[in-house]
Structures are given as C-alpha cells and as structure tokens.
Amino acid sequence: MKQKLETIDLSQLILEPAVPVHCRDICDLINLTYRGETGWTRETHIIGGDRTNLDEISTAMAKPDARFYVVYLEQLLTACIYLSREQCHAYIGFFSVHPNYQGIGVGKHILHQAEDIARQELAARRIRMFVVSQRPELIAFYQRRGYQRIGSQEPYPLQLKIGVPKVDGLTIEYLEKRI
Template sequence: MSTAADLVFRTATERDIAALVELVESAYRGEASRAGWTTEADLLDGRRTDEEAIAETLARPDTRVLLAERDGDGELLACCTVERRPAGAYFGMFSVRPAQQGGGVGRAVLAEAERFAREEWGAGELEMTVIVQRADLIAWYERRGFIRTGELSPFPYGDQRFGVPKRPDLAFERLVKAL
C-alpha cells in the first residue's frame, strides 16, 4: 500500500481517459469496488462514468482532473476533479483504488485539491455533494472539516449516466469547507 509520501500529483490529459474510467469504476461500482470502503455497489448498479464523460470533463476550461500516481512507477492510485465556481470550487469524481483505501492516499488527494483550489484559483471554500445514505463517507468528510449544509438535491433517477438506483430514496447533500 502506498502512503501520502509516495505520491506525485499531475493534471490529467486525454491520454489518461481510459485509465481514469477504470479507476473510477473500480472505486465505486461492481464487485471489485467491495474491496474498498467507498463502494456504491449496494446503492447503484451500472456505470459511474465513461470515456465520453471524462473527455467532456477534461475539455472544460474551469475544471482540472488531478491524478495521484505512485512515485517511481507512475501507477495511477487516485483522482479527483476540481471545478472553479463563483463562490469557490467544487470537488468531485474522488476515486481511490480500492486496495489503497484506508492508508492516507485519499487524505493526501483531498489536501492537494484544497491547495490547488486555494492557491491556483483563490477559492475561499470547497463544496461537494454526497449521497445522503453514505453516512460513513459523510463522517469521513466531516472529520476533514466539511460541514453538512442540509441542502438536498434529488438523485437524477432515469439518467443512467449516474447509475441505476437500487432504492427509491437516494438524494445528494451539499457539504462545504472553508479554505
């Protein structure tokens, strides 16, 4: 397992699309995702993302996809998106390879996203949305300084780009952190 000290960060390019799709899918969907604690396999079937969605994300001028690779061999271990917003920045597509979860890689990626948003864009806050049923994940973010806002938005039922829900009560909650 890698540690935060073993990581090198860089911005993703079009050459990284296939590897990003594989990483995101492995962290959230299907049986392979159950090796880590961030799986959504009990809540959603289907895909989390695809090559077209990643390409669209990379093409947005106010969005960066940050990659965390193992220093030395360049293995892709984690990623996230940071999107510039009027009030700060949005944090999303946070994925850590299941075998690397629980060892500090995720904390290091979140810290890098916060640093990037603050230093590169002057963002004063970082926001995200999390499925409200993910109490363990929300608690992890709260331990890192995020605050639950109570602002809910509906899950996009019927739009399979977000997955195929296994239950009828999914919703997102907005979390924020002052930078």
C-alpha cells in the first residue's frame, strides 16, 4: 500500500459509471473509509461494524435512476460515489475517498463532478445526503461546499444495518445544496 500522497493531478480523477464487477471494490472502499483504521472520514469512535455489504451495494447498483461512479488510479479504487434520482432532488450516498488520497483535494473534486452529473444527467436542481450528526468535521466539510442543514434530525437508522452505535443518542441529519 502506498503512503499518503502530498499532491495529485486532479485531472486524472474522472468519475466513470461503475459496473457490477466493481461491487466488491466499492464495498471494500466504503468499509475502509468509514470503519477502517486511518483517514479523517472514519467513524470507528462512534459506530462499530461494517458500513455496508456486498448485497447492499449490488442492490443499490441495480436500482433504476441510480448509479455508482468510480475512479481508479493504478488499479486501486481511489473514490466512489452513488447518485440517485429521488422525487425532486438527487441523492448522494456511499461517498468514499481512499485514506491514502484524503486531505489533498480529491474529495472536493469528486463531489463537484457528482454535482455536475446530478444537474446534467439527473436534471436535479437540489442535491441531498444524510450524515451522522455527531460528525461535526464532516458536516463542516460539506458546509464549506455550499451544503446546508435542513433542520431535522432522526435516530440513527439501525434498520439499514449500517453499523452499531457505540454512543447513546446517535442521530442523522440531512444536508442539501441547490445545484
């Protein structure tokens, strides 16, 4: 595994539609970025267990009006993001950047591309996501990119089987941006 990079040519990072053969890599990357041992996006201090599984990724990939996008560098899945068309907005999920590529602008670049795809291909005027409320650094990352809290919190969604809270009172909230 490479050590953390200091810089990268962001023009190399072009989101491409994922295909079913990418499901295992996508699942592994998401679990690494949210429940791994390194990277600023991990949430192991508040949530245990895997963030996703192969069935969830395969099911999400098969949905109409939804798609995973991926970026590979040197055969390593560097980033992935999921976009789906919801009623009157696009939804972002499973956004992950490999820990070796975090903190050098990759996430900002990928997010901007995803917003363009949502606007151009999904004809969305707004884009929405949910985040764990107890992740102020993650919320701040999105706020710096124009996302706003829409004012509602819900209990952590245990029914989605996206990990087990390690702290009491864990909640999620929705962020939204006009695109």
